Amino acid sequence: MVPILELKNLSVEFPTRHGTLKALDHVSFSIAQGEVVGVVGESGAGKSLTGAAIIGLLEPPGRVSGGQILLAGRRIDQLNDDQMRLIRGREIGAVFQDPLTSLNPLYTVGQQITETILAHLPLTPKQALSRAIELLESTGIPAARERIDHYPHQFSGGMRQRVVIALALAAEPKLIVADEPTTALDVSIQAQIIELLKRLCREQGTAVMLITHDMGVIAETADRVVVMYAGRVIEVGAVKDVIHKPQHPYTIGLMGSIPSMSAHQTRLMQIDGSMPRLNAIPDGCAFNPRCERVMPICRTDRPELMVAGASQAACWLHRESKEGQP
Amino acid sequence: MFAFIVRRLIQAVVVMLVVAMIAFYLFQFVGDPVSIMLGQDATDADRIRLTAELGLDKPVVLQFYQFILNAVQGDFGISLRQGQNVSTLLLERMPATFELSIAAAVIALVVGLPLGVYTALRRNGSMANAILAFSLLGVSLPTFLIGILLILVFSVQLGWLPSYGRGDVIKIGWWSTGLLTVDGWKHLILPAITLSLFQLTLVLRLVRSEMLEVLRADYIKFARARGLTNRAIHFGHALKNTLVPVITITGLQLGGIIAFAIVTETVFQWPGMGLLFIQAVQFVDIPVMAAYLCFIALIFVVINLIVDLLYFAVDPRLRSSVGRGGH
């Protein structure tokens, strides 16, 4: 089956007065229909940018400088704004981090949902309204019929994010890009929202690109995970593989730094140094200055994704295995 | 909400009292009214009698109270310059200032608002930049200079429009209007444009900056991500959110118009309250100054109250007393 989303060597640049910054450098991965793929990495690794590039909402002066974005086999990176508009909402939905600022405070929740429905589906306003109420109900908001006329500030944080999810799913898209959907919420609510997202997407067969820095959320929710570092993909694989058998030294460090209640630990693992800034990315492998197992080739040649155990990793340590396609 | 209104009303009353105190204080410097009224040759007995009659021997607080009573009834005494009743003078000139201010306000809003929206939406267009450059010029030109330039071009050089006075006015009851005669309109054009220009550029720049700010907001980004049309986003969402702060500030601008009317009336010799006030300041005609101050303060306080109420009507966040839902 054709993957619902495929990124092939996507590159994004930011021209600044200090020179051009490469914010995304040959990013490649794919998402199958109905699959939940987590995109994980530190702040600044490029996860949100990838999401923004996919829905065509890169903030200028950022722009796609190379590669392809394919939606169900169709190229969408070259489309103009009008054409992208037809895709946004209808084929790709989005959920952003802060539910309070994602909703227009001057319009009721109902007005915003029906507006979205009417923009994409051939329904009458009455039909749109009843569908909006259904959507609210399905996201677990009680007394949906009354609350449809409430304003965003009249909902609590968790409820608001449910409204946002309802809005994202309103036009029945095939893919949702969720950028840190639970980061702004109380920890006690996070699990509920994640559960909701999972359930709804499973019911409708919607794929999810779940962008987060929280490995715990990924472990709960995703089928596969993509690890990003300094604008590059450095590991891709099934969730249980990447978590239990990480292949890239960075991922190893990442997993080792998560405290666990079961394992006996004397110290949390720590990776020395920090992720390089975009204008100071080292030659070769971007992680080489911090890597414990660095080799001479790491400093000069940039590794592509290669087969590494059950996953793929961009690391010369796995050079011995046959170089497979990402 | 009720509490809010009460609080604002109390604040309004306090402001009026402070203004009244300043006005009352001014009257202390008019000089000795007894001597003025009786002349040099009055006997002591006459002085004492008149002083008692005028209530000038009572404590200051009581005098202030009397002053307020008079003021509320519109009695501010006699103009030192013109010898007429001050409130009569003011009421005579009010229609002129009123018509001029409303005309200027309408021009400022009708032209400024759309231009502000346009320059925000077409951010880097050459037309938008030209308008912006023009608006910068507008902010740098003092109102009186605009008036003089307009007079120079349209009155002196071209002779198309008159440069002073109101022209033919028609009295309807106590109100005199220049809006019912062609001559009246001709006289209104240049002063109205002059008065409106400064406010127009302010409105334009304000709307533009507010709209640009709103267009950067998350909910606009989310609206885009939902595939809404540009029209829906710009005019449905962004515009409404822009107008909320703009309404309040524009309401306050109306105050600016009334203030700058003083300048415009001076340049065009427009027989309004502003011209009266300036002449009073030059002449140190205190009763007129005091009356104008109180009157203007009243207008401002009322405008501010109305604007506050408008804010309530437009922004649902301020209205809500409905409880919040659960998780």
Add this chain to the structure above:
Amino acid sequence: MGDAFKRLWQSDLAWSWRHSYIAILSTVIFVMMMVASFGAPLIAPHNPFDLATLNLLDALKPPAWNVDGQALYPLGTDSQGRDLLSAMMYGMRVSLLIGIASVALSMLVGVVLGLLAGYAGGRTDAFIMRVADVQLSFPAILIALLIDGVARAVVPREMHELIAIPVLIGAIALAGWPQYARTVRGSTMVEKNREYVQAARVIGISSPVIMFRHVLPNVMGPVLVLATVHLATAIITEATLSFLGVGVPPTEPSLGTLIRIGNDFLFSGEWWITIFPGLALVLLVLSVNLLGDWLRDALNPRLS
């Protein structure tokens, strides 16, 4: 010293200035006008206040490029035979002096009150802000007029000329302080909760020292932008008041006064007496406004 200058030259702000035609142009114009006005006693072609040098026969001469004009009076003369160019230079000096002085005073009062309100909080804050809010609901020019008018009423007529300029400065300054106070208060409240302030308190540094030595430098950015805008407004306000006849006394005319005097001659054809001072005023204010706009954009972190 040279080192500090080099750092300034290489800073973001200076880079932004160097790459903006408008910023450079307006700075040049502004500096030229400052030099022309403050150097007027030295470089003006004539002294318009020296009655001995005035020649009534030279009155109402048009600008030099006009048929009836003379090179001696490049921009013409007024009804008393005063050279317009020189009068304008001296006039600009008065306008700039009053403008700069009132902005400085306003900034002083506003920043101090804003720091106080933001740092002390509680009732001090509520009171100061309440006064500021109420004053802000009245247009600044009205407040300036009010103060000016009250001063005239209170002070005996003979003293009017003497106190006119200080009163004017005070009036414009007092009309402008709330904006500074508001801005500084907001920034102060943000900075107050930062760690460096809390650290300073723990060490035992006194509040005034914290306010002025530590918090103040961090809130100055928006204040500077405000100050440039305010300078433009102050110059216009002074010109307006002088035009209305309640500003500077006619013995020390500012650009506004010159425009008023010239206004009487508009209809008889001697347009230059009012237009040239007018142009100078516009140019001055425009250059200040342009600088203010550039400064605001340059200091705005989001646009870089």
